[in-house]
Amino acid sequence: MPQLCKGNVAVVKGAILAGCRAYYGYPITPASEIAEAAALYFPQVGGTFIQAESEVAAINMVYGAAAAGVRVMSGSSGPGLSLMQEGISYLAGAELPCVIVDVNRGGPGLGNIAPEQSDYFAVVKGGGHGNYRNIVLAPASVQEMAELTMLAFELADKYRNPAVVLTDGFVGQMMEPVELEDREIQPREKPWAVKGTPETRANVISSIYLEANELEEHQRRMEAKYIRAQHAEQRWELYHTEDAEVLLVGYGIVSRVLLSAVEALRKQGVKAGLFRPITLWPYPAQALVKAAARVHKVLVVELSNGQMVEDVRLTLNGKVPVEFYGRVGGNVPSVGEIQEQVLARIAVTV
Amino acid sequence: MANETGVSVVDDEVKMECKLGDKSRSDTGVDHDEYELLHSKSPLFFDLYERKSELQKQTHYCPGCGHGVVHKLIAEALQELCLQDRTIFVSPVGCSVFAYYYFDVGNVQVAHGRAPAAATAIKRAGPDKIVISYQGDGDLAAIGTAEIVHAANRGEKITVFFVNNGIYGMTGGQMAPTTLVGQKSTTSPWGRRPANEGFPMHMAELIATLDAPAYVERVALSDNKNIMKARRAIRKALEIQRDGTGFSFVEILSPCPTIWGKDPVEARHWVAEKMIPEFPLNVFRDRKPEIPSGNDPPQRAVADVLGIAPKAAVCGVSKLKPARRLPSRFKDVKIKIAGFGGQGVLLLGQLLIEMGMREGLQVSWLPSYGPEMRSGSAHCHVCLSKERIGSPLVSHPDVLIAMNEFSLRKFANEVPSGGLILYNGSSVPADFVAPEPKVVAIPAAEIADKLGSTKAANVVMMGALLEETECLAPGTAVTVLEDVVKKVDLLEIDRKALDAGRLFIDEQAHVGAVSQPDGFA
Numbered sequence: 064m065p066q067l068c069k070g071n072v073a074v075v076k077g078a079i080l081a082g083c084r085a086y087y088g089y090p091i092t093p094a095s096e097i098a099e100a101a102a103l104y105f106p107q108v109g110g111t112f113i114q115a116e117s118e119v120a121a122i123n124m125v126y127g128a129a130a131a132g133v134r135v136m137s138g139s140s141g142p143g144l145s146l147m148q149e150g151i152s153y154l155a156g157a158e159l160p161c162v163i164v165d166v167n168r169g170g171p172g173l174g175n176i177a178p179e180q181s182d183y184f185a186v187v188k189g190g191g192h193g194n195y196r197n198i199v200l201a202p203a204s205v206q207e208m209a210e211l212t213m214l215a216f217e218l219a220d221k222y223r224n225p226a227v228v229l230t231d232g233f234v235g236q237m238m239e240p241v242e243l244e245d246r247e248i249q250p251r252e253k254p255w256a257v258k259g260t261p262e263t264r265a266n267v268i269s270s271i272y273l274e275a276n277e278l279e280e281h282q283r284r285m286e287a288k289y290i291r292a293q294h295a296e297q298r299w300e301l302y303h304t305e306d307a308e309v310l311l312v313g314y315g316i317v318s319r320v321l322l323s324a325v326e327a328l329r330k331q332g333v334k335a336g337l338f339r340p341i342t343l344w345p346y347p348a349q350a351l352v353k354a355a356a357r358v359h360k361v362l363v364v365e366l367s368n369g370q371m372v373e374d375v376r377l378t379l380n381g382k383v384p385v386e387f388y389g390r391v392g393g394n395v396p397s398v399g400e401i402q403e404q405v406l407a408r409i410a411v412t413v
Numbered sequence: 414m415a416n417e418t419g420v421s422v423v424d425d426e427v428k429m430e431c432k433l434g435d436k437s438r439s440d441t442g443v444d445h446d447e448y449e450l451l452h453s454k455s456p457l458f459f460d461l462y463e464r465k466s467e468l469q470k471q472t473h474y475c476p477g478c479g480h481g482v483v484h485k486l487i488a489e490a491l492q493e494l495c496l497q498d499r500t501i502f503v504s505p506v507g508c509s510v511f512a513y514y515y516f517d518v519g520n521v522q523v524a525h526g527r528a529p530a531a532a533t534a535i536k537r538a539g540p541d542k543i544v545i546s547y548q549g550d551g552d553l554a555a556i557g558t559a560e561i562v563h564a565a566n567r568g569e570k571i572t573v574f575f576v577n578n579g580i581y582g583m584t585g586g587q588m589a590p591t592t593l594v595g596q597k598s599t600t601s602p603w604g605r606r607p608a609n610e611g612f613p614m615h616m617a618e619l620i621a622t623l624d625a626p627a628y629v630e631r632v633a634l635s636d637n638k639n640i641m642k643a644r645r646a647i648r649k650a651l652e653i654q655r656d657g658t659g660f661s662f663v664e665i666l667s668p669c670p671t672i673w674g675k676d677p678v679e680a681r682h683w684v685a686e687k688m689i690p691e692f693p694l695n696v697f698r699d700r701k702p703e704i705p706s707g708n709d710p711p712q713r714a715v716a717d718v719l720g721i722a723p724k725a726a727v728c729g730v731s732k733l734k735p736a737r738r739l740p741s742r743f744k745d746v747k748i749k750i751a752g753f754g755g756q757g758v759l760l761l762g763q764l765l766i767e768m769g770m771r772e773g774l775q776v777s778w779l780p781s782y783g784p785e786m787r788s789g790s791a792h793c794h795v796c797l798s799k800e801r802i803g804s805p806l807v808s809h810p811d812v813l814i815a816m817n818e819f820s821l822r823k824f825a826n827e828v829p830s831g832g833l834i835l836y837n838g839s840s841v842p843a844d845f846v847a848p849e850p851k852v853v854a855i856p857a858a859e860i861a862d863k864l865g866s867t868k869a870a871n872v873v874m875m876g877a878l879l880e881e882t883e884c885l886a887p888g889t890a891v892t893v894l895e896d897v898v899k900k901v902d903l904l905e906i907d908r909k910a911l912d913a914g915r916l917f918i919d920e921q922a923h924v925g926a927v928s929q930p931d932g933f934a
Contacts, residue, residue, distance in 0.1 A: 066722075
């Protein structure tokens with residue numbers, strides 16, 4: 064039987080089912096329910112919850128727990144994520160797995176607490192210093208908040224790299240039914256971790272490589288695993304793309320609006336389809352190329368001034384006109400608004 | 414000085430005095446062979462420093478640097494206490510960033526200032542491990558001030574060794590928070606001026622103001638006698654951690670001859686003459702902290718904690734009524750509920766989706782968002798559908814439940830023709846220009862008040878909604894209320910409120926007193 068819960072709570076439930084027993088975080092709207100749920104659930108299942116003194120401390124606690132080989136997570140929103148970026152870079156550099164949830168709010172600066180998708184660059188393109196990547200997953204429902212959090216732990220461990228669940232205030236605050244299985248995942252062994260045991264005494268967790276050649280070699284090794292991830296981990300969803308002439312592209316909450324817009328447009332006789340990236344990194348490039356192969360126009364919709372659209376343009380490389388429509392500040396386009404945008408743009412083309 | 418099992422067989426202090434005496438001789442020009450002979454290395458250090466790229470027989474520390482002494486004292490203490498296999502050494506940013514070159518223990522190198530945070534989580538992951546946070550003054554007293562204070566305040570059962578040499582060594586001699594007044598550095602070229610840079614920070618004293626720490630001491634590497642005190646303090650701090658007593662912190666005043674521009678002997682004198690007067694040596698705390706117990710969370714099975722129904726109960730669900738159909742004119746119902754905070758607006762939405770879910774429908778609930786969340790008014794979006802729900806946002810509700818006049822005026826225009834507005838009030842305000850949809854005024858607050866609780870007005874509205882639209886079964890509402898409302902007396906009121914809401918609509922229909930004829934039902 065499914066249970067109703069908020070997206071932010073589903074994240075924590077998924078994390079526990081993924082075998083995560085350590086949460087270090089700092090409250091921030093609209094992500095606070097994650098910390099609150101973790102504070103409630105983790106200690107009851109033998110886990111650790113600490114409300115850190117800052118996001119800076121929180122991410123370094125995550126670093127410590129990851130170094131010790133346990134599954135660990137944190138949750139935050141834009142301003143907190145900014146504070147975590149140094150630590151995320153260290154985690155990536157030291158090849159430590161962890162899961163971070165970013166419930167995107169309005170920015171820049173204090174912005175507001177309403178949903179935006181303006182952290183795409185900060186999360187997908189790095190944000191912290193140096194050559195590294197985050198694995199980034201973008202849930203669009205409460206069920207996916209749980210499932211993709213579980214997947215994030217698997218991918219983080221598989222590639223020894225931070226994985227970010229990038230979502231927004233709407234998906235975080237929304238309640239929907241979620242179906243969870245009472246089957247806990249046993250995390251894989253981590254022989255590289257520093258556990259304070261004779262077997263792991265020789266292990267070092269560090270991201271410092273003083274010699275140029277050493278650091279280059281380290282980065283080449285990281286690059287190789289990123290290429291492996293790019294081949295193996297692209298995920299996406301298609302909706303009515305087979306015969307689509309207009310392809311709408313959006314992730315997270317926007318993809319939900321676009322799904323309704325596709326239905327509404329089809330009723331009007333417009334052959335619209337939806338391409339929804341589920342992994343924002345690695346970006347599902349091959350599938351997007353295929354989905355856009357026969358369309359006349361691509362419209363990317365985001366709650367930003369145009370961030371993911373850059374990846375769409377890079378992917379499609381001028382083969383199809385890629386247009387953009389964005390709302391920011393907490394405004395979310397309505398289905399009718401998307402219909403109008405599509406109709407207007409088709410009219411121009413014709 | 415230690416046998417194969419790592420237990421000291423010699424009187425350590427005598428031996429140590431002897432060796433340090435030898436060292437001071439070597440400083441004054443004893444030849445290299447004798448130096449090698451007289452200075453034994455703790456077996457806790459690697460034989461050869463293979464993690465270094467070159468000069469693998471010696472450390473990267475400058476001659477006369479205090480880090481070498483502190484490293485040795487820590488290594489010997491760990492060895493004597495047989496803690497090597499359990500130890501995780503957390504090294505900072507600063508000259509001791511490369512501690513992992515030397516210590517044959519588990520090593521974690523961390524970001525500048527954050528060692529206490531990382532050490533916190535390492536210790537929580539393995540409470541029986543020995544976790545050492547080794548930090549310099551820039552690391553601990555400047556960029557990492559928050560982390561050290563809060564780790565100490567939480568009483569993390571870790572050991573912090575704070576090497577205070579009053580300067581940034583690795584980056585070439587910039588001012589530290591512990592730089593003395595008048596002391597020149599590359600970033601205080603006229604000497605530290607309190608008017609511009611404030612005063613030296615006394616971290617041991619600061620930490621000792623907190624309740625949780627078990628042991629706080631300041632020692633100095635100024636002379637052999639004080640080095641022996643440092644040795645005892647370091648060992649004691651580790652014993653405190655081993656015994657699980659609490660947070661232990663040792664500040665070590667330490668020479669930095671290279672950056673200070675002094676030879677090793679002068680530098681030690683400088684520690685004694687300049688640093689100790691500013692940073693008095695003392696045991697600031699030495700007691701087992703009193704940590705109140707109680708309020709421990711219960712330990713429960715994961716499925717219970719997460720509310721995952723056992724398989725048996727899942728089977729039981731099928732015994733409930735089969736998935737109900739929405740009235741045929743709906744593929745889905747979109748509802749917006751709005752009112753003041755405290756009117757149960759959000760809760761009413763949650764009750765509706767719980768009912769919808771139990772009837773086998775797709776459901777979604779989205780709370781109002783933005784500044785309103787923190788002020789008096791609230792609203793939520795509810796979708797009930799037989800099919801996958803796209804947008805959970807309700808821009809044009811089929812039904813608006815307006816719990817107050819403000820919400821009625823604000824959202825009425827969003828309701829399309831053929832829609833329905835249920836308004837909590839004895840009548841629609843006189844100056845309200847009724848839009849196209851049917852508007853029904855229900856004195857829900859009055860009804861609920863008469864039943865015993867004004868708070869049940871939202872349930873009256875729910876009854877009205879169910880009766881007017883038939884979008885969900887009243888029986889499901891009763892079941893959900895029974896599951897959600899824990900207090901017996903409140904449940905009784907809610908049952909009555911549900912019936913009263915339905916009855917009101919029923920009577921209205923018979924009287925025909927609806928405000929517009931081209932209504933919804």
